[in-house]
Amino acid sequence: MSDPMTGGASFREQVLRECLSAFPEVTFTVTGQCMRPDLAAGDRVVVLGPDRKRPRLGDVVLTRRGDAMRLHRLVWKPPLAGSRAAWRTKADRATSLDPALTEADVMGTVAAVEGRTYGRRPGRALLSLLGAIVARAALRGERAPASP
DSSP states (O other), X not given: OOOGGGTOHHHHHHHHHHHHHHSSXXXXXXXXXXXXXXXXXXXXXEXXXXXXXXXXXXXXXXXXXXXXXEEEEEEEOOSSTTXXXXXXXXXXXXXXXXXXBOXXXXXEEEEEETTBOOOOOHHHHHHHHHHHHHHHHHHHHHHSOOOO
């Protein structure tokens, strides 16, 4: 584990998880553009911990990947509770899926964006997943050897 005094990733994650568990909601400011137009840099989002809001297909979720935190859309979740199958997220503006996650990697779910209406978008999740599959298939097609 990292030294708490230096703010290592493990310590930051532990504090964040405790805040998401102890408080009804935690507010973050979005810093990137990968979720535009739904979320843009400067938007303030309200995130609820998994005990308060279970992540569903189409939700934007807060995940951890190494020492990085991301707000990306949940585009695949195993249909059965307790499944060990991988969860998948994707930035709305990306062409590929994020690396596979476990349920434990999902730290919270965006419940609101301050100053405007916001809701879950399962249709966007399905379109995003389909786009990633098509992009991956096209990439594989480019790598296939030419037929004689």
